[in-house]
Amino acid sequence: MSDIPTVAVTDLxxxxxxxxxREPDEWAAGHAPNAIHIPLGDIPARLDELPPTDESLPxxxxxxxxxxxxxxxxxxxxxxxCNVDRGMRGWAEADKPVVSDNGQDPQVL
Structure with missing residues (x-):
């Protein structure tokens, strides 16, 4: 997978x-504040929901x-x-903000 463009959490x-x-239960438990949620299996049907950006979308x-x-x-x-190296686990370990949609303290599932 070395040909996949990647970005370090610390660069974001x-x-x-x-x-x-991620899946809906993972998203509800904790996600980055400005993230857009489209589960992996839904991406082909929801390409029109991807935001226009001036730079690579993590x-x-x-x-x-x-x-x-x-x-x-x-x-x-x-x-x-680009792929975010180490994912939400790396995001949380880097003390980046995490919010939840389920009323609980945010956590990375």
């Missing part, structure tokens, strides 16, 4: 626009596997995207 601001491809999952697959596929479709 806490308010970065990010595409989160894609994130829990640890980098699913987002890596999403990035690989999106690059083939002509999108400028």
């Amino acid at each position: 601001p806490g308010d970065a626009l990010i595409l989160d491809v 894609v994130i999952c829990r640890s980098g596997g699913r987002s890596g697959r999403a990035v690989q596929w999106l690059v083939q479709q002509g999108f400028d995207v």
Whole structure:
């Protein structure tokens, strides 16, 4: 997977626009504040929801596997995207902001 464009969590601001491809329960438990949620399996049907950006759109999952697959596929479709190295686990370990949608303290599942 070395041909997949990747970005380090530490290179992203806490308010970065990010595409989160995790499942709904993972998203609800905790996600980056400005993330857009489109589960991996829904991406082909929801390409029109990807935001226009002036730079590469970071894609994130829990640890980098699913987002890596999403990035690989999106690059083939002509999108400028990059995989967030170490995913939401790395995001949380770097003390980046995490918010939840479920009323609980945010956590990375």
